[in-house]
Amino acid sequence: MSKRVWFDFLKLAVGFVLIWLLFSNLPDYLPESWAERIAIETNDLTLSGQDEEKLGEYIMENLLDEFQLLENPTTDSAIQEIVNRFEPIISNSPYEYNIMVVKHDQINAITLPGGNIILFSGLIEFAESPEEVAAVLAHEIGHVEERHIVNKLLAEIGLTLVMTIVTGGDATIIHTAASTLLSNVFSRSQEAEADQTGMKLLVQAQIYPKALGSFFNHLNEQDLDYNENLEWMMTHPHNSNRVEESESFPIPSDFKPIPLEANWTRVRQAI
């Protein structure tokens, strides 16, 4: 059979790949006005800062009915020390952060809209150092700053239900939203984005970003990878990559880590 016949096959295959690449990169070729229009339409699906705050308050009220706040001066001062480190950096953020600790054995942390972050006492007991808790907190702040929480709610329960909550909402819908946030499943790219933002924050707060990798390693050592308690951070099977990323995160030459002073053994015992 003639080579020309096989050349036709080659033309088909190459044509397919070229058209595929063309469509894959089409957004780059769109006129700017089109791209802007698409961006505006996407941004329409976000909330104002005020609405996000209200949303966070309602959901937090709902969650605090289920969890008991941990009121312990030793833990409070340790967490406050971490927050104080972050304070000068996040003070420019549009969010006003509110960090709480609740009594629960789960190794977990929940981030709510409007900058509300709930740490579980189980996580504090599990962490080997205050730096590890700071890394987890920085990661959660990363989710807030990148608006992952609101986007997740909008994607999973929709704008209409979100607006129902903001405008007074009914208890069932608020409970649904709270359950959605409790699952804490973010996409791989969102996790990576929160890691990066969190590690930048750690560096600025003069805490080694390796602390995040250290926390993951600690989880791996305990063979807790697929424990549902850890779903919030163990969503994807790429923790080794995340450990590597934290270890290779670029640190400025003038970086001088300042250890957190909390007596971690005492903090853990106090829980």
Add this chain to the structure above:
Amino acid sequence: MIENSQSIYYPLPQPNEIPEREREDAMGSYLMMFAAVAVALPLPIINLVAAVAYYMVNRRKSRFIHFHTLQSLLSQIPTTLLNWGLLIWAAQIWFFDHLETTNYFWGYLITVGLANLLYFIFSLLAAYYARKGQMYYFIFFGKFSYHQVFSRTKSFKYEGEGDITIENQPPKM
């Protein structure tokens, strides 16, 4: 290739030589694919199974039918593979990637959609020409099928061909 084709290839049947029944069978190879695709939408394999079955049943009827059924079958293979690729990729996104898609996925989706549309259009055209008793060649698959069916190097027996024992003789004059 065309200049030498007379010696290498069997002559092509002309529309006035092709019976109605053969034209319909040839056309059927393209049209039955549409019904099979509709049935097979969740799992794009049944259309291929149906095409193989149709080919096996009809290929010995005549060279004209053999050509069209083979062309229809072969041209379905790449679209089926592409559709399978799309299905597997989409399932991976659904189950493992939390619906996170990439531009490459959307590019693939659009390209496979276009490939299916083109395949649909060309299959309709081929069915139309087959019904008229004409040959219709798809890019690559047309030439490939022509070679497989009409080449004199292929020893393929059709119904009514070969193994004919001549018993009736004219009277000796």
